[in-house]
Amino acid sequence: MNTIQPIDIIILSNAPGEVTTWVRPVVRSLRAKLGDDRSSVRISVIMSPCPNASGREVQILSTYNEIDRVQSAEHFTKFLIWGKTADNWEWREKGVVIFLGGDQFYPVVIGKRLGYQTVVYAEWIGRWQGSIDRFAVMNAQVIEKVKPQYIDKFTVVGDLMVESQSSLNPDAIKSQNDNMTIGLLVGSKVAKLGMGLPLMLAIAEYIQAKYPQVKFIIPLAPTIDLATISKYGDPLNNPAIAMVNGAASTLNEDESGFYLQTAKGLKVAVNTDFPAYDLLTECTLCLTTIGANTAELGALGVPMIVILPMQQLDAMRAWDGGLGVLVNLPLIGSPIAKLVNTIAFRALKDRKLAWPNIWANQREIVPELIGDLDAKTVAEFTIDYLEHPEKLVTMKTELRQVRGAAGAADKLAAIVEGLL
Secondary structure (H helix, E strand, C coil), X not given: CCCCCCEEEEEEECCHHHHHHHHHHHHHHHHXXXXXXXXXXXXXXXXXXXXXXXXXXXXXXCCCCCCCEEECHHHHHHHXXXXXXXXXCCCCCEEEEEEXXXXXXXXXXXXXXXXXXXXXXXXXXXXXXXXXXXXXXCCHXXXXXXXXXXXXXXXXXXXXXXXXXXXXXXXXCCCCCCCCEEEEECCCCHHHHHHHHHHHHHHHHHHHHHCCCCEEEEECCCCCCHHHHHHCCCCCCCCHHHHCCCCCCEEEEEXXXXXXXXXXXXXXXXXXCCCCHHHHCCCCEEEECCCHHHHHXXXXXXXXXXXXXXXXXXXXXXXXXXXXXXXXXXXXXHHHHHHHHHHHHHHCCCCCCCHHHHHCCCCCCCCEEEECCCHHHHHHHHHHHHHCHHHHHHHHHHHHHHCCCCCHHHHHHHHHHHHC
């Protein structure tokens, strides 16, 4: 695209999942479509507060070569109210605000102040329909909720989560052999790590006792560092280890890299590369928590078992928006979290939470185990899949069929180009 008048593109985002699965493919498509001349097109990312944030979002965004400027969430309120960034950024006369996470009201305010057009990516519902210029939505069901006078603003682009691995050829997934590898995706949020890491390590101990040849690996989320993963393996820092009868661990390093070791001698390699798609596609299957990782595994066609331990209802505080603020308040946060989670999981009792199952309209393609989980039960469930590889083949086939076509990021970029 040849741009005569220099433009600014502002991307609003808020959480680690959005940063890695939404922002990354979109900025790549924007550069591919609008060009890499920074004097013509400048891309800035502004983060808004989120209870699920890890604190490393800015560091991750800074590794995306397509982005020119990044502002952390701590400065967002000042920018929203007064229009001032921490570093007093100047803004070009023409631009577009793209919403990729947070509150859909934010692009309304920022777009009005700067005189920029606005694009919102919406998974489930498009809000502020009279004030937003264009909506890029995940599927046609979103459009069914749109007021008739605003229908022309909406375009179905598809699921951005599928884009996160679109550069991989699905036919390149390697066949498995006798040296099976199980990936342990322990989560990227504190609420999931506390119970998820020790429980998954205990599950791995049980499996390896029966099948010593099985290897285990933890592909570390980009928002979690080695010090954090080590902390949640330490009983002195993580009381949830005893709560789930999980396995404690220590972080060690040898010539092959970092690994977690348990008292029973289990060694689990810790991989810090991101994205770790080549590694994941070599896994026989993965144990994972709910979240964006289920979408990535599904898009890669990697079989998975989704586990969500619920031994401590007040520990689950990974909610967005106002609920996220309430459940994390001092003193009253714990009872509120317990009440909210009890109500939420009763309501979701008959609903599937993993993305592949959502894509399949609540048909269970990948198993979801939720409740007071113990390592032996989950391990035996996992072993059944290892001993019946035809189940893994069926799951992989169904994942490829349901994941949807790539192209959402390119379609969103085309909408932006059209506005310019």
